[in-house]
Amino acid sequence: MRRLTLVVIMxxxxxxxxxxxxxxxxxxxxxxxxxxxxTVTAAPSSTxxxxxxCDATASLRPGALPPAGQMPxxxxxxxxxxxxxxxxxxxQNSYLMGFRNSFTxxxxxxxxxxxxxxxxxxxxxxxxxxxxxxxxxxxxPMLQRGEVDLVVRTMTxxxxxxxxxxxxxxxxxxxxxxxVRRNSGITGVExxxxxxVCVAAGSTSLNxxxxxxxxxxxxxxxxxxxxxLQQGQTDAISTDDTILAGLAAQDPxxxxxxxRFTEEPYGVGIPKGQVDLVRFVNGVLEQMRVNGxxxxxxxxxxxxxxxxPAPPVARYRD
Numbered sequence: 176m177r178r179l180t181l182v183v184i185m186x187x188x189x190x191x192x193x194x195x196x197x198x199x200x201x202x203x204x205x206x207x208x209x210x211x212x213x214t215v216t217a218a219p220s221s222t223x224x225x226x227x228x229c230d231a232t233a234s235l236r237p238g239a240l241p242p243a244g245q246m247p248x249x250x251x252x253x254x255x256x257x258x259x260x261x262x263x264x265x266x267q268n269s270y271l272m273g274f275r276n277s278f279t280x281x282x283x284x285x286x287x288x289x290x291x292x293x294x295x296x297x298x299x300x301x302x303x304x305x306x307x308x309x310x311x312x313x314x315x316p317m318l319q320r321g322e323v324d325l326v327v328r329t330m331t332x333x334x335x336x337x338x339x340x341x342x343x344x345x346x347x348x349x350x351x352x353x354x355v356r357r358n359s360g361i362t363g364v365e366x367x368x369x370x371x372v373c374v375a376a377g378s379t380s381l382n383x384x385x386x387x388x389x390x391x392x393x394x395x396x397x398x399x400x401x402x403x404l405q406q407g408q409t410d411a412i413s414t415d416d417t418i419l420a421g422l423a424a425q426d427p428x429x430x431x432x433x434x435r436f437t438e439e440p441y442g443v444g445i446p447k448g449q450v451d452l453v454r455f456v457n458g459v460l461e462q463m464r465v466n467g468x469x470x471x472x473x474x475x476x477x478x479x480x481x482x483x484p485a486p487p488v489a490r491y492r493d
Contacts, residue, residue, distance in 0.1 A: 206406050209399035215381065215391045229334040232440050234344040235450060236491040237458035243299035251452040252297060255324055261297055263290040264309040264317055264326035264444075268396040270421030271476045272329050282306050285417070285476040286327040289346060289443070289460075292468060293325070296459045310395045312377025315339050318446050325456065326444035329415060331379045341449065342442035343456045344489035346469075349415040350435030351383055354422055356404065361411055363433020370410040373400035380414040383437050397422060404429065415439045420479050440487070461489060 246252035255261055265287055266273030273284040287306070294304035307323050314326045318340045329349070332342045355361040361370065364387060371390040374381045375397050385391045392409055394400055400412040401422045412422065419431045443456050463469040464486040473483040 206408060208408060209394050209396075209402060211376075212392060212394045212399065212403070215385060215393045217385070229337060230490075230492060231332045231334050231337060231342075232345050232442075233490045233492040234342060234442070234457055235453045236493055237454045237461055240296060240455070240458040240462065243296055246297065247451070250455075251324075251449050252455050256297060259303065261290070261294040261304045262322075262324045263293070263304055263306055264314060264323040264328060265290060265306050266310075266328045267308045268398040269329060269418050270425055271479070272417055272421060273327075274421070282308075285347070285472055286329060288472045288475070289463075290325075290327045292463055292472075293327075293443075293456055293459050296455070296462070310377065311375045312395070314377065314444055318444050321446065324445075325452070328444075329418060329439075329441055330444050331415075331439045332442040333379060336444075340447055341445045341453050343445065343453060344460055344491070345440040345442055345487040346460050346463075347417070347441040348487045349417045349439040349441060351380055351414060351437040351439060352416045352419055352431050352435055353433050354404070354412040354419040354429055354431050355410065357428055357430050359410070361432060364413065364436045365433070367411060367413070371408075373403050373409040373412045374414060375400065378414060379437075379439065384413045401426060401429075416480065417477065420477070424479060457489065457491075464489070 241247060244256065246256045265282060267275040267282055269284065271284055273282060273286045276283050290304055291301035295301040307317070309317055309326065309328060314328055314330055315336065317323050318326055332345065353361065353363055353367065361367065364384070367384070367388045369389045371392060372384055372388040373392045373394060374384060376393045376395060381391065381393060392403065394403070397414065397418050400409065403409040404412055405426065412419065416431065416435065423429050423431055445453050445456065469486040470483045
């Protein structure tokens with residue numbers, strides 16, 4: 176009998192041993208923010224000081240395009256041709272504009288196809304292009320260091336940026352809007368005064384919202400903003416409608432709201448002083464407007480924004 180009692184005591188002790196579940200697993204844990212996320216309280220200032228006003232979207236008039244593979248001697252284009260490939264800075268996190276296809280591993284999108292057309296004009300082969308992934312904040316520094324020949328990455332032409340790099344003519348006219356969770360009650364930029372809004376570092380979008388919202392959160396990539404929106408760490412994302420359309424396509428529980436409250440003319444970024452390459456790229460863009468290539472690229476990627484508009488009309492200063 177004593178032996179049976181001892182066994183029962185041991186079994187009861189074994190069943191009741193160990194801490195309560197709440198002592199093993201925390202009931203709640205803070206959601207980590209994306210790497211390098213930060214709260215911004217003021218728009219970044221230019222180290223070069225305020226840029227003078229300018230006719231930002233007027234670029235250099237193109238000349239006749241030389242035949243592919245026959246670039247003028249001593250030109251920037253001949254140097255690229257001798258290397259055997261164009262080096263283009265693009266995005267890999269902006270679905271529809273510049274993103275990495277998870278099935279093929281290839282970088283695709285509207286901006287990427289524009290870069291391929293420039294490579295085709297240089298070499299006769301659109302595949303002779305090496306893509307370097309750049310964030311919004313890296314675009315100008317990489318051009319200045321000569322790490323890329325050009326940047327095609329939803330890059331708005333501004334007077335301030337023209338002090339640092341050169342631009343092609345406008346190849347796409349975007350505008351800033353707002354992305355939110357469905358049924359959020361937010362109807363546009365006018366609803367953001369007491370909200371937390373996510374933007375990408377180094378973008379014009381940051382300057383456009385920082386005085387309109389309660390809290391501005393800066394991250395390296397737009398997909399970081401989408402994650403923060405999904406996790407409830409931000410109330411909205413505000414940037415160009417092209418980028419927001421790509422984010423909304425990845426999450427059916429989000430929607431783009433409000434009308435455009437800025438104009439964002441995209442240009443191809445080119446290192447300062449490379450006049451011949453600016454004129455060459457403008458010639459390629461002019462050809463794309465005339466022969467239907469621009470509309471075809473729009474139809475491939477941006478139909479979610481509506482029927483293809485007319486391509487932006489190029490403006491030249493000489």
